[in-house]
Amino acid sequence: MPLAYLPDLRLNYRDEGKPSGPPVVFAHALGSDLRIWDSILPLMPEGLRLIRYDLRGHGGSDTPSGPYAMGALIRDAERLLEHLEVKEAVFVGCSIGGMIAQGLAVKRLDQIRALVLTSTATKIATPEIWQERIDQVRAYGMITLADPTLQRWFPSAFRDSPEGLLWRERLIACDPEGYAACAAAIAGSDFYTTTASLTLPTLAIAGSEDGSTPPDLVRETAELIRGSRFQLIRGAGHIPSLDRPAEYAAALVTFLDSIGHG
Template sequence: MMIRSGDAVLHVRDEGPRGSPVVLFANSLGTDLRVFDALFARLPRDLRVVRYDKRGHGLSDLTPGPYTIDMLSDDAIAICEALDLRDVTFVGLSIGGLIAQSFAIKRPDLTRALVLMDTAAKIGTAETWGERIAALSGGGIASISDSILSRWFAPAFLAGPEASQWRNMLERTPLEGYIACCEALAAADLTDGCARINCPAIAIAGALDGATPPALVAETARLCNAAFHVIEDAGHLPCVEKPDAVAALITDFLKKGSHD
């Protein structure tokens, strides 16, 4: 389905029984909602799972940049309001984790719990994101896809045939949407707001993550009093490489704490 949020129309997939606990997923930079396919297949069937392509990615509208994390979290709020979602467990991957934090800070009334996956309250610096934007502007996404993929995945996964679909997804992301999200990341620092989050939360990091290393994720977990878990032999997208391990953590979290 398609849902309007301000000047964008967003591609949304809403699956599972109505009236069940709601889990909302926000994707990472350079992916779309399919990044959660393997994880979704391993979650309990009695959940209402809502996934969407953030603006500038997948089948959602490409609107002029720059974007901000505030704008992107407003998109998530618009989806919740359109679908009348309440008591949401928000699973955010990478930039999706910043969107989830912003969502929880602005709308605690909608937020049941958070799962912060390979993310942080602040990722990189304005200078490092500026360098990436310059490289993208000069050569496009394909010119830096090797370095991105080396941060996304462990060497063994990267050497296998499955890595090709993620390279294709990354390189087919609209350049303008990718850059607009880089600009959002360059400006984002939710450190102060993250410390005010008081809902149940867990944080997950791939042990080999080259984009948001485990120590960075652990610091954000500390800020929002989240339990911290490391997924061995995984990079920045553990939901792709190790979906069984990630699904087990999320399922256990849902059973024990977030939907009592």
């Protein structure tokens, strides 16, 4: 897989589809990687440029010493898009990826023309909750967080499926320092004021079974952005691109069509 060699960081990414097509950029959830989008990319219309990447501390990207600030994660996305010469993208972010999307849209409206905010909010959980998880993962590793995290993320049927068990293994394999450092970025972030200033086209998607960012939290975030729309996917958890890929892809494609991005 290609690497973007930024001045102080290498980011692992994939740039697929039509090189000259309208760009769609995907940012994944904490503790996962760019593979959460595997099932939906084949369902995207032909002619799009589809870019996804691993956050710092995840997948094939570098893991600098933490903790990280959310500003650094936003800057990573900004520099990756500069590296790839991307303008006017639709940015699709899940969980922490959705927080990055909000911050980047405020900073670089030349790079971002629309948002798809999935299972995210302006503020997620509390600093105390995140510090407890940071302490736990640094003391005992990812395995202690795996089952509680998956219980919040996915309905039981998906957790017990072969794919659910695979993602348990992938979560356990996540770099503990990368997880802890990105968790610190979430703990220190509250985008309420800045997100409320946004006016670009936005689709917010929530899963009815999401225990990390419940639907009402996602809906409240959508309501901050003038002209946004909210969609609930029944039966989906925190990462609907994994447990409800067809429904998630359909929502995304409908939104892209509605804003003429295709």
